[in-house]
Amino acid sequence: MDELPPKLLSTLSQAADLVRGHRFIQVFSHFDADGVSSAAILAKALMREGKEFRVTLFTTLNDYNMNVIRSTKADCIIVSDLGASYIDQLDELETPVVVLDHHTIISEAKRVVYANPHLYGIDGMTSGCGATMCLLFAVTLSESNWDLVQIAFAGIAGDRQHINGLSGLNVHLLEEGTRRGFVTKIPGSLIPSGNLMTRLYLDTDPYIRGVSGSVEGVAKLLEDAGIPNDKSFSDLTDEERRTLSSLIAVRMAEQGVQLSSMNEIARDRYMLKDWSMDAEHLASLLNSCGRSGIGGAGIAAGMGDERCLKMAEEVDDESAKELVKAMRDLDERGLTQAEHFQWFDSTDSGFTGMLCGISMQSTADPDKPTIGMNRSGDPVNISSRGMWGQLDRGIDLAAAMREACASVGGSGGGHKIAAGGSVPADSVDQFLKNLDGILAAQLEAGKKA
Secondary structure, X not given: OOOOXXXXXXXXXXXXXXXXXXXXXXXXXXXXXXXXXXXXXXHHHHHHOOOEEEEEEEOOOOHHHHXXXXXXXXXXXXXXXXXXXXXXHHHOOOOOEEEEOOXXXXXXXXXXEEEOHHHHOOOOOOXXXXXXXXXXXXXXXXXXXXXXXXXXXXXXXXXXXXXXXXXXXXXHHHHHHHHOOOEEEEOOOOOOOOEHHHHHHHXXXXXXXXXXXXXXXXXXXXXXXXXXXOOEHHHOOHHHHHHHHHHHHHXXXXXXXXXXXXXXXXXXXXXXXXOOEEHHHXXXXXXXXXXXXXXXXXXXXXOOOHHHHHHHHHHHHHHHHHHHHHHHHHHHHOOEEOOOOEEEEOOOOXXXXXXXXXXXXXXXXXXXXXXXXXXXXXXXXXXXXXXXXXHHOOOOHHHHHHHHHHOOOOEEEEOOOEEEEEEOHHHHHHHHHHHHHHHHHHHHHHHHO
């Protein structure tokens, strides 16, 4: 990207001036990898500015959490990786508000200083995430914050905006990050990095049926490839890499994984100079902290705290073990098939959104969106994931989830390919029925387009 849109630069300058003029800043952000990355960037930038601040992470922005925002006593509020669905209510606050989000635009702001890729003709689903917007805000505050581009790449990787190549605002971050020596692009592979026995057992990207989560399955795969169990990816010869990649590709094709998904798995990686790891690894660490209820440790890890980074590694390792077990269990019991989508209940395992994405990519019917729901509380939290081919046929999960959730007194939104929401516990069955009808109407409209 040659240059940033002038309107975006103007909004970022306005946001920076607003924050500079206040002493105590309250940050609200999402609890996933992008949200924690966003919060870490903001916290680091505010600390360098000498500001007092507090950070609160939300699992979602709903009416309850909107009331939390209303009750804050801060001089200024920043909402990152959230807010698009609540701009009208944020506009009503007396406290000055900055929103740095990338989700589908519902309305434009009147008072809120609102930066969102969609406002400038850039797709926030693929070409600029929450951490992207927070990094651009941070470097508007001070050029010295360009080192934080490394944390932004964790957000980009966490939101999977790199899987088909970078675009839009993310290209600008790569160009500047590379020029300044903070980010290096390296070729991807179907083979995970690190110790092969460990990573093939724990990794769910890709999820390989009969291998992921199975010591015996991993050992057999390596034996078939003629590779000793103690080898790491970096130790492999070119011939060993070709053989193992071919065997993995065959196994995935046998379980129905599409070629497009395999290409996504073999995507480019981005090494982070000051972290001695790639962006996906850092994203996994921050995501595990956020989803394990220790978001504060995740933010501190994203700010470079060594003790919290070690804690994040331990949490991530345990989380990976639980996730691969949950995915194996889901694979064994299968998905419930509706006419226009497929769904599962994740109440016992959690990991709703992650299981949704893994199953959509690795085991589910690629022609229908996948829905996951966790009924452990009221309201019931719901995640949805689609495939690019579904979008080409008219599917828009952001619109579908927003409409279906609202139809039963809940709320939802997100991106066309990945969205979420929540509904009252006693309305789940009606929600599923309404969602099926909404998706049917989208597909019918897609045929006429």
